[in-house]
Amino acid sequence: MNFQSHDRVRLVIDGVFFQLNSTGIARVWSSILKRWAGQPFAKEILILNRGGTAPVFPNLRYRTIPTYTIGQGAADREMLQSIVDEERGELFASTYYTSVPRTKTLQIVYDMIPEVFGWDVTREPAWVEKHQAFRRADSFICISDSTQNDLLRFFPEIKPQAVTRVYLGIDAADFRPPSRDDLLQFLRKYSLNRPYFLMVGSGDGYKNGRMLLDALSLLPSNHGFEVVMVTRGHIPASFRESLTNGTLKVLPLSDEELTIAYTGAVAFVCPSLYEGFGLPILEAMSCNCPVISNNKASLPEVGGDAALYATTVEELASALCEVQKPEVQNYLVRAGNSRVPQFSWDQTAREWWQVVCSLTDNDTVESEETFRQSIQLINDLI
Numbered sequence: 001m002n003f004q005s006h007d008r009v010r011l012v013i014d015g016v017f018f019q020l021n022s023t024g025i026a027r028v029w030s031s032i033l034k035r036w037a038g039q040p041f042a043k044e045i046l047i048l049n050r051g052g053t054a055p056v057f058p059n060l061r062y063r064t065i066p067t068y069t070i071g072q073g074a075a076d077r078e079m080l081q082s083i084v085d086e087e088r089g090e091l092f093a094s095t096y097y098t099s100v101p102r103t104k105t106l107q108i109v110y111d112m113i114p115e116v117f118g119w120d121v122t123r124e125p126a127w128v129e130k131h132q133a134f135r136r137a138d139s140f141i142c143i144s145d146s147t148q149n150d151l152l153r154f155f156p157e158i159k160p161q162a163v164t165r166v167y168l169g170i171d172a173a174d175f176r177p178p179s180r181d182d183l184l185q186f187l188r189k190y191s192l193n194r195p196y197f198l199m200v201g202s203g204d205g206y207k208n209g210r211m212l213l214d215a216l217s218l219l220p221s222n223h224g225f226e227v228v229m230v231t232r233g234h235i236p237a238s239f240r241e242s243l244t245n246g247t248l249k250v251l252p253l254s255d256e257e258l259t260i261a262y263t264g265a266v267a268f269v270c271p272s273l274y275e276g277f278g279l280p281i282l283e284a285m286s287c288n289c290p291v292i293s294n295n296k297a298s299l300p301e302v303g304g305d306a307a308l309y310a311t312t313v314e315e316l317a318s319a320l321c322e323v324q325k326p327e328v329q330n331y332l333v334r335a336g337n338s339r340v341p342q343f344s345w346d347q348t349a350r351e352w353w354q355v356v357c358s359l360t361d362n363d364t365v366e367s368e369e370t371f372r373q374s375i376q377l378i379n380d381l382i
Helices: 016-020 025-036 040-044 073-087 125-136 145-154 180-189 209-217 237-242 255-264 279-286 299-303 313-322 326-342 345-360 368-381
Strands: 011-014 045-050 061-065 091-094 105-109 139-142 163-165 196-200 226-230 247-251 267-270 291-293
Touching (some): 061 073, 091 345, 145 163, 209 226, 209 237, 226 255, 267 313, 279 291, 291 313
């Protein structure tokens, strides 16, 4: 979208993550931008569109810029700064860890995985650029208390008052139980003839998928269950070998099919050792799927009292048995239904913009009801 040079550019966003990946962080930003596009301040936002990869929403401004190459941070920073200067941008934010050397910067912190697990952040270019971005940032938004605590632990020079915690949200309308016919069609399509437990992700590394497989091996009737692992990535060959009396199915499902998979599962299991937030927990709850989770990092913040928690293989085996009881399943589904509305993308988008306003001027943010009504208007256009 073209605009006059005298128009205010309050926030310049580098849409770099849309070039790097179409899931995870990209979905977070799509949810935020969709809601900002419906607000009166939409014209004050400029998206730097890396090679035309960013999703386009009406009312937001876009400027196509060169694609990003990891490891060319210095040149990229100078390019970004020159663009921000040219557009007279007041505040810079990146969808990932790109940065500018001079303009005031808001940094979104999704997780602290490399730091928590002791990875060598001095060698991997992406993590080097992450640390450079953190050192240059003026303010931070963390997506959970756990992530905020880790940020302050590993970067003690950051002042706590510069950090705001804002939870992520969920589009409950996109994650809801399917019809019985759709569920039966899905089960037939993937030959899911036995009860199954569901995982999202490859289960490798800190995702800790081995914990679920080991727990199933402790059940006397583990041969009666299947494990469905939803991923497009690689899984270790040893995962299949460890389920001698069961079946592991790796399915690269679309979001629509994932919704059905949640509803058909005995339970969604999240044995992860670390998550910056843990959106799949909310997705499962929204689809009436009971949740069993580790209690590490942010996961209890998301699950609350609407999940069973297990930190050892033995505890998980016990939870896998417990969740099969009708009264436990019913309780978890009801508790999940009550918990999901506490996490709203509308509220997330509103709170993010409040931080933007605090860093640029003292403009007031629309009331929650007005904000929501403006979002509905843009939904009607998309």
